[in-house]
Amino acid sequence: MEEPLVSTTQQMWIAGTILFAAYGLIFSEWMHRAGAAIVGAVVMVGIGTWIGFYSQEQAIHALDGNTLLLLAGMMMVVVMLRPTGGFEYLAIRIAKWSKGDPKLLLIYLCFAVSVISMFLDNVTTVLIFAPLTVLITRILRLNPLPYLMAQAMLSNIGGAATLVGDPPNLMIGSTAGIDFTHFLLKMGPPIAVIWIATVGLLLLLFREQLVGQGRHTIDLDERKAITDPVGLKKALFTLVIIVALFFTHHHLHLYPAFVAFIGVALLFLLVRPNPEPVFGKMEWSVLVFFTGLFIIVGGVESSGLLALIGEQLAILAQQPGMLLATCILLMWVAALLSAIVDNIPFTVAMIPIVAGLEGHGVNIAPLWWALAIGVGLGGNGSHIGATANIICVAESERCGIPEARITPMLWLRKGLPTMLFGLLISSLLFTLFFDHFLE
Amino acid sequence: MILDRLAKPTEVMRPGMQVSSFFERCIRYNVSGLPYVNEQGILCGRLSMRHLFRETCIPPYLLRTAHFLGDDIDAVNIPHQQAFDLLARSVDPFVLKQYAFASPNSPIIKGLAMMEQFGTNYIFIVDGSDYHGIVTRQDIARRMIEATKDFIL
Numbered sequence: 280m281e282e283p284l285v286s287t288t289q290q291m292w293i294a295g296t297i298l299f300a301a302y303g304l305i306f307s308e309w310m311h312r313a314g315a316a317i318v319g320a321v322v323m324v325g326i327g328t329w330i331g332f333y334s335q336e337q338a339i340h341a342l343d344g345n346t347l348l349l350l351a352g353m354m355m356v357v358v359m360l361r362p363t364g365g366f367e368y369l370a371i372r373i374a375k376w377s378k379g380d381p382k383l384l385l386i387y388l389c390f391a392v393s394v395i396s397m398f399l400d401n402v403t404t405v406l407i408f409a410p411l412t413v414l415i416t417r418i419l420r421l422n423p424l425p426y427l428m429a430q431a432m433l434s435n436i437g438g439a440a441t442l443v444g445d446p447p448n449l450m451i452g453s454t455a456g457i458d459f460t461h462f463l464l465k466m467g468p469p470i471a472v473i474w475i476a477t478v479g480l481l482l483l484l485f486r487e488q489l490v491g492q493g494r495h496t497i498d499l500d501e502r503k504a505i506t507d508p509v510g511l512k513k514a515l516f517t518l519v520i521i522v523a524l525f526f527t528h529h530h531l532h533l534y535p536a537f538v539a540f541i542g543v544a545l546l547f548l549l550v551r552p553n554p555e556p557v558f559g560k561m562e563w564s565v566l567v568f569f570t571g572l573f574i575i576v577g578g579v580e581s582s583g584l585l586a587l588i589g590e591q592l593a594i595l596a597q598q599p600g601m602l603l604a605t606c607i608l609l610m611w612v613a614a615l616l617s618a619i620v621d622n623i624p625f626t627v628a629m630i631p632i633v634a635g636l637e638g639h640g641v642n643i644a645p646l647w648w649a650l651a652i653g654v655g656l657g658g659n660g661s662h663i664g665a666t667a668n669i670i671c672v673a674e675s676e677r678c679g680i681p682e683a684r685i686t687p688m689l690w691l692r693k694g695l696p697t698m699l700f701g702l703l704i705s706s707l708l709f710t711l712f713f714d715h716f717l718e
Numbered sequence: 719m720i721l722d723r724l725a726k727p728t729e730v731m732r733p734g735m736q737v738s739s740f741f742e743r744c745i746r747y748n749v750s751g752l753p754y755v756n757e758q759g760i761l762c763g764r765l766s767m768r769h770l771f772r773e774t775c776i777p778p779y780l781l782r783t784a785h786f787l788g789d790d791i792d793a794v795n796i797p798h799q800q801a802f803d804l805l806a807r808s809v810d811p812f813v814l815k816q817y818a819f820a821s822p823n824s825p826i827i828k829g830l831a832m833m834e835q836f837g838t839n840y841i842f843i844v845d846g847s848d849y850h851g852i853v854t855r856q857d858i859a860r861r862m863i864e865a866t867k868d869f870i871l
Contacts, residue, residue, distance in 0.1 A: 367786065414794065418791055418793050496790055500786045503786040677778045
C-alpha cells in the first residue's frame with residue numbers, strides 16, 4: 280500500500296523550490312556550478328532538517344559513492360597517462376595514415392576520439408586532440424572548424440556507448456546495477472549506427488570545407504611526442520588491466536569504482552608519481568558539483584516529490600503499448616533539455632524518478648537506455664550542451680583563424696540537425712528493436 | 719655587492735611607441751624587456767619580448783606541440799605581412815602591469831630572487847620615482863666572474 284503523498288505537499292513545494300532555485304543558480308552561470316551546487320546542498324539540508332523532511336544522515340546516504348569514486352579514480356588514471364605523450368603520438372599517427380585526405384582525416388580522428396572517449400574522460404580527450412587537430416589542419420592548409428566540431432560531437436556519442444564513457448552513464452549504471460558489458464551490449468549497437476550516420480551527415484554538412492589544398496606532408500615527429508616511454512608503457516599496461524576488469528567486474532563482484540582504484544593503485548606502484556601534481560590536476564570542481572547535486576536531489580526525493588512525479592509517469596508507462604512511447608518521450612525530452620542545459624543535473628533528477636517506477640510495476644530497463652541515449656546525444660545540439668563542445672569552441676577562437684571560429688549560431692546550424700538526426704535514428708532503432716532494450 | 723653598481727641605464731618605452739622601437743632598443747641594450755612609463759613619466763609597467771612574441775606570433779596550438787614539430791611547416795610560420803603589421807603596432811596593448819623592481823641598495827641575491835619570482839631575466843632598479851637602469855642575469859653572472867678573477871689576482 281502506497282503512502283498518501285498529499286500530506287507532504289508543503290514539503291514537496293519547499294524541496295522543489297530549493298531544487299529549481301539551485302538549478303537556476305547553476306544554469307545562470309552567475310557563480311561556478313560547483314559553488315552553486317554547494318549552496319543548494321547546504322540550503323536543502325538546512326531547511327530540510329528544520330522542516331523535517333531531510334536530515335544530514337539522509338544527505339550522506341544520498342551520495343552515490345560508486346559514481347563519485349569511479350570518477351575520481353578515472354581522473355587519476357588520466358592525469359598520470361596524459362603527460363606521457365601517448366595521445367599525441369596516436370593523433371599524429373592517425374593524421375599520417377590519412378595521407379592528407381581531408382575526409383579520411385576527419386573519419387580517422389573522430390574514430391580515435393570516440394574510442395578513447397568510451398573508456399576515458401571525453402573532456403580530456405578533446406582537450407588533447409583539439410590543439411593537435413588545429414596544428415595538423417593548418418599544416419594541410421585546411422579549415423580546422425569541421426574537425427573540431429566533429430570531434431566534440433563524436434566524443435559525446437562515443438562516450439554514450441559505455442558505462443564509464445560519460446558521467447550520466449555512471450550514475451544510471453550505478454543506480455540500475457548495470458554492469459559494463461551489459462551496458463556496452465545494449466548501447467554499443469545503436470551508438471555504432473548513430474556514429475556512422477553522424478559521420479556521414481557531417482561529411483555532407485561540411486563538404487565544402489573538406490576539400491584538399493594540394494599535397495602537403497605532415498611534418499610532425501610522433502616519436503618525439505612521447506616524452507616518457509617507460510611511463511607510457513606502464514600506463515597502457517594499467518589501462519589494459521582496467522578495461523579487462525571493466526568487462527569482467529560483474530563476474531568478479533567488483534564495483535566499477537573499485538576497478539578504477541585497482542588501476543590507480545597499480546599506477547602508483549609502477550610509476551610512483553609525485554602525488555602533488557596528480558591530485559592537483561584532478562577536476563575537484565566536478566566531484567564537488569556531483570556531490571552537491573546528489574544531496575540536492577536526495578532532499579527532493581526525501582520530500583516525496585519525485586515519487587509523485589514518478590506516479591504520474593507510471594500512469595502513462597503502465598498503459599498497454601505506452602512503454603515504448605514513454606521511452607521515446609523520455610529520450611527526446613532528455614536530449615532537448617541536455618542541449619539547452621547541462622545534462623548531469625537533469626540525469627541526477629531523473630534517476631530517482633525512473634527508479635521509483637519499478638515500484639509501480641513498470642519495466643524500467645528500456646527507460647534507462649532511453650535516458651542514456653537522450654542525454655548522450657542531447658549534448659550535440661548546442662555549443663553549451665557538453666563540456667567537450669565548449670573546449671572545441673574555445674580552441675577555434677584561440678587559434679586566430681577567422682574562418683575557423685565556431686559561433687553559437689553555426690553550432691546550431693550544424694549541431695542541431697546532427698542531434699535531431701541521431702535522435703531520429705535512435706527512435707527508429709528503439710522502435711524496431713524494442714525487445715533488445717526490455718532487459 | 720649592490721644592484722645599483724650593475725644597473726645599466728636604458729631608454730624607457732612611452733605610450734604610443736611602436737613595437738619596432740621596442741625591438742630596436744632591446745637589441746641596442748641587449749635586454750629582453752624594458753620599463754614602460756605613462757604620460758607623466760611614472761614607471762607603471764614593463765614590456766617583455768617573450769610576452770609580445772607569445773601574444774602575437776605563436777598560436778596557442780603550437781605551445782604544447784612544439785617538441786614534435788618538423789621543419790617543413792610553412793603553413794604555420796609567420797608570414798612577412800604579419801611581421802610588418804606587428805612592427806607598426808603600438809606597444810600599449812602589450813604592457814604588463816606587474817614587474818620586478820628593487821631599490822639601488824638592494825643586494826644581488828634579492829635581485830635574483832625577484833627575477834625568479836616574476837619569471838623574468840631582468841629587474842628594474844628604481845629609486846623612488848627615478849628609474850636608474852636594468853640588471854639582467856647576464857650582468858650578475860659577468861660580475862661574479864670578474865669578482866672571482868679580482869680575488870685570484
